[in-house]
Amino acid sequence: MKAPAFDYARPRTLAEVFALLREHGDDARVLAGGQTLLATLNMRLSEPRLLIDITGLPGLADIAVRDGRLHIGALATHTAIESSAVVAEHAPLLAQAAPHIAHRAIRNSGTWGGSIAYGDPAAEWPCCLVALDGVVHVQGPQGARRIAATDFFQDLYTTALQPDELVVGADLPVATRGDWFGFDELSRRHGDYAVAGLAVAARFDGAVATRVNLGFLGVGATPVRPRRTEDLLSGQVLDAAAIEAAAATLKAELDPVGDLTSNADTKRHLASVLLRRLLGAARAGRSALAA
Numbered sequence: 001m002k003a004p005a006f007d008y009a010r011p012r013t014l015a016e017v018f019a020l021l022r023e024h025g026d027d028a029r030v031l032a033g034g035q036t037l038l039a040t041l042n043m044r045l046s047e048p049r050l051l052i053d054i055t056g057l058p059g060l061a062d063i064a065v066r067d068g069r070l071h072i073g074a075l076a077t078h079t080a081i082e083s084s085a086v087v088a089e090h091a092p093l094l095a096q097a098a099p100h101i102a103h104r105a106i107r108n109s110g111t112w113g114g115s116i117a118y119g120d121p122a123a124e125w126p127c128c129l130v131a132l133d134g135v136v137h138v139q140g141p142q143g144a145r146r147i148a149a150t151d152f153f154q155d156l157y158t159t160a161l162q163p164d165e166l167v168v169g170a171d172l173p174v175a176t177r178g179d180w181f182g183f184d185e186l187s188r189r190h191g192d193y194a195v196a197g198l199a200v201a202a203r204f205d206g207a208v209a210t211r212v213n214l215g216f217l218g219v220g221a222t223p224v225r226p227r228r229t230e231d232l233l234s235g236q237v238l239d240a241a242a243i244e245a246a247a248a249t250l251k252a253e254l255d256p257v258g259d260l261t262s263n264a265d266t267k268r269h270l271a272s273v274l275l276r277r278l279l280g281a282a283r284a285g286r287s288a289l290a291a
């Protein structure tokens, strides 16, 4: 199918975007990389009269460290993040997760801000942001807001973003010496949205994990931080017993929603497989550093 007819605008300033959104209300949609929006138009799941292409807005594709945080502008593409030396150095979790996002052609156009604004619970960036305690920057006619990622993703495809606001970027803490990061996911075919995925952001003091942040994708209506499992792991040496205890707690704690291919029990099981895998890798990684 083809998309219904629509008008197209390519504003050059945020003020112009906000004026268009105010004028057209629900008849308008913001267009970034188009990798989700155009598919929904082609399937006629939505029929906006106006697309507001924000890719001409200046200054929104930066990737830079400022004030001890890594800032990524909304218009940075998945590929730009994947190939950024700044990201590799300061946010290795994102560099690990990026190749799991769809295929190269989609990563070349799809954007950081589009993925965050869309709020797909199976997407990689929201899950990483939540694991990293990232902060989403939004801007609207009333001004700018900064929202903790854990508060931003509220329900299925539902975020704290207001209809007249844009995601303009997000920031996250830069990696420090005691940090260990890991990302893995299980999908039916490479490039498909994953059935389940896990981002780990852990901090170690010697062999002890002082903090283990876990961000799951594909197991809930939003990216999921299983706090009981995290609490159990913090302050522990990640030996086999600690990992098994965490996997058991995780299975009790998660309440996944089944989908077309995997029921809730399968997702719970796959999540525990990922947890064992990544905590084992964290333990091995720390031992190698200490040796």
Ligand SMILES: Cc1cc2nc3c(=O)[nH]c(=O)nc-3n(C[C@H](O)[C@H](O)[C@H](O)COP(=O)(O)OP(=O)(O)OC[C@H]3O[C@@H](n4cnc5c(N)ncnc54)[C@H](O)[C@@H]3O)c2cc1C
Pocket (backbone or CB within 6 Å): 029, 030, 031, 032, 033, 034, 035, 036, 037, 038, 039, 074, 100, 101, 102, 103, 106, 109, 110, 111, 112, 113, 114, 115, 117, 118, 122, 123, 124, 125, 165, 166, 167, 168, 191, 192, 193, 194
């Ligand atoms: C076949 C296929 C496979 C895919 N697989 C994956 C995958 O495995 N993992 C994954 O994470 N993604 C996947 N995607 C989605 C892809 O990553 C998209 O790029 C991303 O979800 C949306 O980014 P975009 O820039 O393309 O946004 P668009 O498609 O342009 O917009 C998406 C939505 O967000 C809104 N929006 C966009 N930018 C902003 C902004 N700055 N502020 C406010 N609202 C905004 C739009 O109005 C629209 O509602 C896949 C897509 C396809 C087509």
